[in-house]
Amino acid sequence: xxxxxxxxxxxxxxxxxxxxxxxxxxxxxxxxxxxxxxxxxxxxxxxxxxxxxxxxxxxxxxxxxxxxxxxxxxxxxxxxxxxxxxxxxxxxxxxxxxxxxxxxxxxxxxxxxxxxx
Amino acid sequence: xxxxxxxxxxxxxxxxxxxxxxxxxxxxxxxxxxxxxxxxxxxxxxxxxxxxxxxxxxxxxxxxxxxxxxxxxxxxxxxxxxxxxxxxxxxxxxxxxxxxxxxxxxxxxxxxxxxxx
Numbered sequence: 001x002x003x004x005x006x007x008x009x010x011x012x013x014x015x016x017x018x019x020x021x022x023x024x025x026x027x028x029x030x031x032x033x034x035x036x037x038x039x040x041x042x043x044x045x046x047x048x049x050x051x052x053x054x055x056x057x058x059x060x061x062x063x064x065x066x067x068x069x070x071x072x073x074x075x076x077x078x079x080x081x082x083x084x085x086x087x088x089x090x091x092x093x094x095x096x097x098x099x100x101x102x103x104x105x106x107x108x109x110x111x112x113x114x115x116x117x
Numbered sequence: 118x119x120x121x122x123x124x125x126x127x128x129x130x131x132x133x134x135x136x137x138x139x140x141x142x143x144x145x146x147x148x149x150x151x152x153x154x155x156x157x158x159x160x161x162x163x164x165x166x167x168x169x170x171x172x173x174x175x176x177x178x179x180x181x182x183x184x185x186x187x188x189x190x191x192x193x194x195x196x197x198x199x200x201x202x203x204x205x206x207x208x209x210x211x212x213x214x215x216x217x218x219x220x221x222x223x224x225x226x227x228x229x230x231x232x233x234x
Contacts, residue, residue, distance in 0.1 A: 033221045043206055044227035045160070052221060091160065095221060103212060104150060104173065105223050107160040 003027075004094050004108035011113050013082045020067070021077040021111045023092030029053075033095035034075040035105065036066065040088040048090075051075060082115045089113075119143045123209050123226035130199055131234055138194045138229045140209030147214040149192045150223065151184065153177065154206040163207075166192065167214075199233045206230050 003026040013019035025034065036048040051059045051066045059066045067076040079086055092108040122141040130136050142149050151163040165172040166184055174182075183195045192211075196203055207230075210223040 035222070037225070042227075043230065045208055045225035047222060047224060050222050093160075095223070103148070103221070103223070104162050104165050105152075105160075105210070106162065109159045 004092050004106055006092050006108035006111050008111045009109070011111055013079075013086075013113065013115055015084060015115055015117050016081055018078060018080045019082055019113065021079070021090050021092075021113065023075045023077065023108060025073050025075060025092075025094050027073075027094065027096065029096065033103075034066070034068070035093040035095065036064070036075075036077045037091045037093060037107075038086075038088045039091060039110070045091075049077070079113075084115050084117060087113060087115045119224075121209055121211055121224050121226035123207075123229050125229060126227065127230045127232070129232045129234065132201055133198050136196050136199055136231065138196075138207050138209075138231070140192045140194070140226055141190050142192055142209065142211030143213075143224060144190070145213060146211035146224075148172075148212040149184075149186070150210040150212075151194045152208040152210060152225075154208065154228075155202075156205070160208065163194075196231075199231075201233050204231055204233045 005024045032053045034051045038046045049059050049061045049064045051068045058068050063080045065078045089110045089112050091110045093105045095103045124139045149166045152160050154160045164174040164178045181197045185193050206228045208228045209226045212223045
């Protein structure tokens with residue numbers, strides 16, 4: 001079974017500094033995808049970034065980048081130049097296949113990030 | 118940008134009552150999902166739906182739950198007789214079904230917070 005591990009329940013970062021949120025995963029599939037979602041206190045789930053297992057380059061989306069180390073099975077999220085609005089819960093997730101062969105997403109337990117002015 | 122729409126944003130109900138949570142997935146998406154997040158916990162997969170039938174359901178998705186796509190746009194989750202432990206945030210998600218990194222993303226709605234009293 002697929003598994004996502006986020007070992008940092010909470011993180012603090014100074015405004016304008018960079019921060020790395022850790023994520024490791026376990027899968028026996030060759031083809032998989034990794035996501036990061038942001039959940040602010042209002043509760044919605046906001047897609048941030050996606051990395052496919054066959055993508056040769058690390059994904060980047062604005063201030064977000066994904067440090068994908070396939071051999072180590074890690075997919076850490078790097079947020080550069082943190083802003084106060086980045087304070088939220090961050091979930092690492094993996095796309096895997098359900099019994100019908102279609103994708104579903106398995107989530108980690110999340111990391112609560114607080115940006116300090 | 119197209120989005121997944123969920124209504125209502127907050128539903129309060131009495132234990133034992135039936136509730137229907139509604140979702141309008143992104144229009145060209147073919148795969149639909151419901152996830153649940155109990156307060157302070159991680160997001161859990163409930164059910165996936167494709168081609169007008171359930172593709173997979175988790176052990177949480179017991180006989181009290183059902184899903185339906187009553188027309189070409191709505192996707193609903195019904196809880197027949199709510200229990201206190203059904204109180205959670207319920208997320209609807211949809212996926213295009215196409216392959217390729219940029220298309221392998223499940224987009225989530227803003228969620229419906231269900232409070233069972």
